Amino acid sequence: MDTATHVVMGFAIGGLATLDPVVAQSTVNTQSVLVAAIIGSQIPDIDTLLKLRNNAVYIRNHRGITHSIPAIFIWSVVVAAFVYFFFPETNWLHLWIWSLVAVFMHVFVDIFNAYGTQALRPFSSKWVALGMINTFDPYIFGLHVAGILIWLLGAPPGYTFLIMYGIIFLYYILxxxxxxxxxxxxxxxxxxxxxxxxxxxxxxxxxxxxxxxxxxxxxxxxxxxxxxxxxxxxRIPVPDTPVIKAALQDKNISAFLSFSPVYRWEIKEYNQYTEVRFIDLRYRSNGHYPFVAIVKLDEDLELITSYTGWVYSEEKLRKKLQVVTD
Missing domain, CATH: 3.10.450 (Nuclear Transport Factor 2; Chain: A,)
Known part of the structure; x- marks a missing residue:
């Protein structure tokens, strides 16, 4: 899901936690669990920082190890320990339990959109992408916002969000x-x-x-x-040629192929270079396929430049390739 939805989910889980008698018995417990739920609902996406390196690293790793089974438990301990430092009087066990719920829910809901996660690691590196829910679903987001507003108006948060998640469960079935x-x-x-x-x-x-x-x-x-x-x-298989072999050595092409389950390929020859392009077929938008990987090779099949990512016009793609070259 998108960042905004994960944020409101954190508030909702924090409100739901008030159904836990231990959490509800003191203000410190309630406040600490709310903070942990908000942080826990965001922390798996810390791998977004990989964009600062390059798109290839980001595409290969985003929603990978940070969304794995071991990571769910590691993140919950990290979040609980961080919050406990500021709320030492809180109940550690229940703080950790609700941190675990928040992290788990983040990974769980990400499975249902088209991008998916590698949530089965370390048992499998397969991308789990069910495609049922859009990355930003206005109905799910709207229900969370409504629940938070009802909470602010004085309704009991635990039962409010319990009902809300019951409705969302039925929505997922639909x-x-x-x-x-x-x-x-x-x-x-x-x-x-x-x-x-x-x-x-x-x-x-x-x-x-x-x-x-x-x-x-x-x-x-x-x-x-x-x-x-x-x-x-x-449907034409990728040929086993020197040009393709050289292209497959590039980190951007490799990252694209590790992520994309359905794509087509193109080879174009120009006066001084050869261009190899892989095009993901899942994201067609206004007649354009924005998620691509492209590599330019010289006459000796040495890399000139390459790029992978989402680009919504040929002009912007050429500019990005020029930037990489420079």
Missing amino acids: RFVMQQMVKSAVLKTVPDAERIIIASTMYFNQWRIAVTAKDYYYVGRAYRRSITIFDKFK
Whole structure:
């Protein structure tokens, strides 16, 4: 989920914690758990700082080890210890338990959007991305804001957020049912589909679709059960050539391929260099595919420049490549 949603989730978990008799028995316990819940609901995304290094490192590692099973327990201890330093009179055990709940909920809800996490590490490095919930879901965010406002107006926070999470649980079930309906509609449209990626959007009834079939890739949108295919690409295996081998050695290409489950590739030859591009098919927006990896190689197949990331126009991509070169 986005940062704003994780923040309001922290407040909600802190309010929910007042149902715990130990937390509710003193102001210190209540305040310390609220602070821990807010921090715990954010801490796994500390790997966003990897952007300061470069996009390749960020793409390869964001929502990776920091969202793993061991990390959930490590972060909860770190958060609880940090908060305990400022609230030494609080109950340590319950402070840790609610820190654990906050961190776990952060990782858990991230599984349901299209980006996903490597939440199964260390048992598996597979990306778990269910695509049911958009990274920013206005309904989930709005319910949290409403719950916080009701709390501020004097309602008991524990029961307020318990009811709210009950509603959100039903909402998740509804989104799952809707996604399965879309999947059934896609199979009718593309009967030979081998893999179907269905991702939610900001709009309740609209979904992004990327389909891998026997001979083609299909990219489109679904509105309820109505499927519209925008693009169809011939499914051509990546060739085992010197150019491709050289491109695969680049860190940006490698990071892209470690993350993207469905993509197409292009090779373009120019007077003084060869350009290899990999294009993720999941994020089509206004006829453009913004998530790409690109490498330029000279005549000796030595790296000139490369880039990976989200770019929404060819002009901006060329500028980023120029910056890297400079």
